[in-house]
Amino acid sequence: MFAVQEVLAFSLLAGVLAAAVLFFTWRWARQRSRYIVAGVATTLGFAAWNFTLNATNATGFNVDAPIIPLSWADVGSGVLSFTVTALVLGLATERGESARQVVGAAAIAGLVAMALDLFVL
Numbered sequence: 001m002f003a004v005q006e007v008l009a010f011s012l013l014a015g016v017l018a019a020a021v022l023f024f025t026w027r028w029a030r031q032r033s034r035y036i037v038a039g040v041a042t043t044l045g046f047a048a049w050n051f052t053l054n055a056t057n058a059t060g061f062n063v064d065a066p067i068i069p070l071s072w073a074d075v076g077s078g079v080l081s082f083t084v085t086a087l088v089l090g091l092a093t094e095r096g097e098s099a100r101q102v103v104g105a106a107a108i109a110g111l112v113a114m115a116l117d118l119f120v121l
Contacts (some may be wrong), residue, residue, distance in 0.1 A: 078114025
C-alpha cells in the first residue's frame with residue numbers, strides 16, 4: 001500500500017494542519033494549547049489507521065464511492081482521527097468543559113484528516 005515514510009510524513013502533516021486550522025479559527029482551541037493536543041491526537045489517529053491498512057493489506061478500502069470521490073480509507077482516516085482527538089481532548093480538559101467544544105474540535109480534526117487523505121494518499 002504505502003511506504004512507512006509516506007504514512008509518517010502525511011500523518012504529521014495531518015496533525016500540523018488540524019492544529020493550524022484549530023489555532024486560526026477557534027479561540028477555545030488556543031487556550032491551554034488545546035490545538036497542540038488535537039494536532040498530536042490527529043497525527044496518532046491518522047497513522048494508526050493507515051498502518052492498520054498496510055498491515056492487513058486492505059487494498060479494498062481504496063475504492064472510491066460511486067457518488068462522492070471518497071474511499072473507505074479516506075473516511076477511516078477522518079473517523080479514527082476524530083475518535084482519538086475526542087478521546088484525548090475529553091480526558092485532557094477540565095471537568096467544566098463543554099462536550100460540544102471537545103466534539104467540535106475533534107470534528108474539525110477529523111475533517112482535515114479526511115480531506116488530506118482524499119488529496120494525497
